[in-house]
Structures are given as structure tokens and as C-alpha cells.
Amino acid sequence: MTIYFYKSWQPYGCFSNFSPHGITIEGIYWPAVEHYYQAQKFLGTKDKYIINAIHNAKTPEEAAALGRHPGYKVRPDWESVKINVMRKVVLEKFNTHKEIREILLSTGKEILVENSPTDYFWGCGASKSGQNNLGKILMDVRSKSLKNLILKPLAIS
Numbered sequence: 009m010t011i012y013f014y015k016s017w018q019p020y021g022c023f024s025n026f027s028p029h030g031i032t033i034e035g036i037y038w039p040a041v042e043h044y045y046q047a048q049k050f051l052g053t054k055d056k057y058i059i060n061a062i063h064n065a066k067t068p069e070e071a072a073a074l075g076r077h078p079g080y081k082v083r084p085d086w087e088s089v090k091i092n093v094m095r096k097v098v099l100e101k102f103n104t105h106k107e108i109r110e111i112l113l114s115t116g117k118e119i120l121v122e123n124s125p126t127d128y129f130w131g132c133g134a135s136k137s138g139q140n141n142l143g144k145i146l147m148d149v150r151s152k153s154l155k156n157l158i159l160k161p162l163a164i165s
């Protein structure tokens with residue numbers, strides 16, 4: 009059965025990028041995936057000062073609102089790099105937090121879908137036919153975690 013998730017307080021909310029699971033990337037701590045993801049939009053741009061504000065945002069909602077603000081200019085290569093940015097930070101989240109890695113592994117082979125009513129790129133959108141790229145990344149992280157689990161005992165022996 010397909011597993012749908014969206015808001016961090018709903019079932020499987022730990023799969024949401026807004027869930028309160030901090031990560032450290034290149035020595036910098038970020039309070040949630042969303043903070044890191046939104047900040048990457050402005051690397052090397054004239055609006056790079058906004059990165060600090062996103063980093064310090066009190067909530068993921070605030071970080072997203074800053075990152076989506078039409079007044080700030082996103083880096084020109086954003087569309088081509090955003091999938092890799094997301095892959096890297098979501099992998100780090102599940103490598104860091106064992107308790108949610110176990111929840112992810114407990115979903116077995118089920119299809120994971122970000123049930124966003126508006127987002128047809130990261131989620132499935134209102135029509136449920138969107139690209140679901142966040143769900144795909146999570147399923148990828150799940151198979152990587154499973155491989156690690158299987159390979160670890162072999163590495164010891």
C-alpha cells in the first residue's frame with residue numbers, strides 16, 4: 009500500500025523536510041532539511057546575505073517563506089542542482105538519526121509519496137500524478153540504508 013506523508017505532525021511526518029531533525033553539513037548545523045535546502049538556492053548570488061537569515065529561521069515554515077520570497081534572486085543553476093542538493097541533505101538526515109532510519113526501513117518496499125496538494129515536483133500534487141521527487145529520494149535512501157545494514161555484518165567477519 010502506498011504510504012503518503014506531508015506535514016511533520018501527520019503519520020510518517022519524519023519523512024517531511026520540515027521535521028525537526030537537525031543535520032551537520034560541512035561543519036555547519038542546520039535545524040531541519042528545509043533550512044539547508046532553501047539556503048542553497050542563494051549560494052554565490054547577490055542575495056547571499058539571506059542564507060544567514062534562513063539558517064537562523066525559527067521554523068522550517070519561516071525558512072521556506074524566506075527561500076520562496078520572489079524578491080530574492082535564486083542561483084542560475086538551481087534547477088539543475090536542486091535534486092542533488094536534496095539527495096545529499098536527506099541522506100545525511102537519515103544517516104544521522106537512527107530512530108527515523110528505522111521507521112524508513114520499516115516501510116519495506118512500499119511506495120512513498122509526498123502528498124503535497126500544491127507541489128508537483130517534490131510531491132504528487134492535487135491530482136496525485138506529480139513527479140514525487142522527494143518520495144523517490146526517500147526510497148533511494150531506504151535502499152542505501154538497507155544495503156548498509158546487510159553489508160555491515162559481512163564487513164566484520
Ligand SMILES: Nc1c(N[C@@H]2O[C@H](COP(=O)(O)O)[C@@H](O)[C@H]2O)[nH]c(=O)[nH]c1=O
Pocket residue numbers: 014015016024025026042045072075076122124127130142
Ligand atoms: N512538507 C512541506 C512542504 N514541502 C516541501 O517544500 C519544499 C519545496 O520548496 P520549494 O522548492 O521552495 O517549492 C520541499 O522541501 C518539499 O518537500 N511544503 C510546505 O509548504 N509545507 C510542508 O509541510
